[in-house]
Amino acid sequence: MxxxxxxxxxxxxxxxxxxxxxxxxxxxxxxxxxxxxxxxxxxxxxxxxxxxxxxxxxxxxxxxxxxxxxxGWVDSHSHLIFDGDRAGEFEARMAGQSYAAGGIGVTTRATRSASDGRLEGLVRSRLREAVAGGTTCLETKTGYGLTLEQELRAARLASSLVAAGELDEATFLGAHLVPGEFDGREGRPGADDYVDLVSGDMLAAVAPYVRWIDVFCEEGAFDPEQSARVLRAGAAAGLGLRVHGNQLGRSGGVGLAVELGAASVDHVNHLESADVDALAGARGTTVATVLPACDLSTRAPLAPARRLLDAGADLAIASNCNPGTSYTSAMSFCVATAVLQMHLSLAEAVRAATRGGALSLRREDVxxxxxxxxxxxxxxxxxxxxxxxxxxxxxxxxxxxxxxxxxx
Ligand SMILES: N=CN[C@@H](CCC(=O)O)C(=O)O
Ligand SMILES: [Zn+2]
Incomplete structure (x- = not known):
């Protein structure tokens, strides 16, 4: 000792x-x-x-x-397994274009063509960046592979980093976007066929390597019915549930997360009073995770963190580091933004970025x-x-x- x-x-x-x-x-x-x-x-x-x-x-x-x-910061939401950046898309957004889920396909193409060694090196360097900024517990997701083989590759990489003690939590996000191959045209399979794959063979292959399943419940990605199918299959496979919800509109993601007892619903930019009440009522089960850097980088209305806390909801702050909407793992920046722009006190923001993240990962040790x-x-x-x-x-x-x- x-x-x-x-x-x-x-x-x-x-x-x-x-x-x-x-x-x-x-x-x-x-x-x-x-x-x-x-x-x-x-x-x-x-x-x-x-x-x-x-x-x-x-x-x-x-x-x-x-x-x-x-x-140390507990960053409960990131997407570090990718190749390529989307600086051009970001620049166009700053010139007035709005964010749409389709950009995920650009990163998926770049990620599919990366060698195993290159992908591992990229993830490791991103992990080092996160730690250098004070993050000591970090979750990351698959979701830029979107075929059984590619999602399995990402899940195995995440699992090996967890085993090496470099990463803490791995999440399966096969339901990130319906890939182009499933466009339903000219006899090709459609979106529901992709949902079948994600909740069937893909899930079965990936489940041994991850603790969580996530779904992007949003217009342009998966509707609430498709999202529910994926999440129910994940729960049946023994995985904990997470949801990307109410990022771009009132997607139904919050209601679904609460109904299914998900550990976290993340983004939560567009909330009705009923959503806030539901999250307050789900205290102890479903955490509302806000992503301040993503809100800034997409010029979205800031998630109503103050209102959620005042209503009694559990709150977490995470980076959502990814190449499309939030290319930063700087949790200190997220905390500063939560104070300066979302009107949290410093203590509330620190707590949300530490205890809040841990709660959303259902961990008591960090x-x-x-x-x-x-x-x-x-x-x-x-x-x-x-x-x-x-x-x-x-x-x-x-x-x-x-x-x-x-x-x-
Ligand atoms: N919203 C879904 N997924 C990511 C964006 C991924 C991308 O655009 O590449 C997010 O959390 O913001
Ligand atoms: Zn995300």
Missing amino acids: TSTLITGISELWTLDPAFDDPARPGAVTDEQVRREAALVIEDGVIAWTGPAARAPTADDAVDVEGRAVLP GHLAVGARADLHVLDAPAAIHLAYRPGMPLTHGVWRAGVRPA
Whole structure:
């Protein structure tokens, strides 16, 4: 057993679940942020936290010299398995075009032609970028293969990265877009045939390699009935459910996610009061995940994070890193945007990007720094976490520990 004592912590955001205030879900309580604190890591987990003056001894000691320490970001939504970028599409969008799901096909073509080695190298470099920005727990999805073989290749790659401890959660997103081969013209199979494939043979092949199934429930992708078919098949195969919903319009994705007990419904830009009420009622089961960088990059109306929190919904913030709508894994930027533009307090945003993400992944071992948690630390180059929003865009990640280890 090796232990490391970390001292010199000006603010320690333990976000210890034992100190949650049930009357204020989504809030951070005074007991969850310690001043002039220290902590001990032992064998990759948090072994002790408390006042610096009472710190025990350990094998090693590290002084962070007056910096704030947070749980590492839990990025519960990304699409890192792809080749090619879509800078041209982005530029056209900034000139006035609107986003449509069809762009996924462009990335699918580029990804299909990438060699295994190239694809793995691209994903690994994106993982390094995420960690360098303070992310210590990360989910990623398939969804740029859209054939059985290609989705299986992506799922196997994700699974091998999970096994290597470089990635945390893998999600099957065969229902990302109906690929061009299924256009139903001239005797070719149609969209419903693709749904059959995704929820049949493709799912059977991929299921051993993933924990989650996701579906893009949106006009131009999959309607609620098709989405339900995919999700029900995923549940029957033992996978947890996630939904891309209400991104481009009132797609029915939120209602479906709540009805099926999905762990998360993500995007949630276009909500009716009934959707907000449904998410509030689903607290403890279905998390509303907002994606601020995606909203900016698509010039979409910002998801109503304030309204969701005020209604009592569980809230997560994630990057949605992908080449079409959000080519960034910078969670600190997402947190700053949630504060500056979505009107969350800094504490609410930090909590949503840590505990909220963990909840949406149904994990209790990450997203906080209570004793027994995985030792995932984000050391800021700042004395207080408010600097994340006060100094937006500045490189405030001083260092990271992931499961007690500092990444090379
Ligand atoms: N909305 C669906 N999927 C991605 C976009 C993928 C793409 O355009 O390549 C998203 O979450 O925004
Ligand atoms: Zn996404």
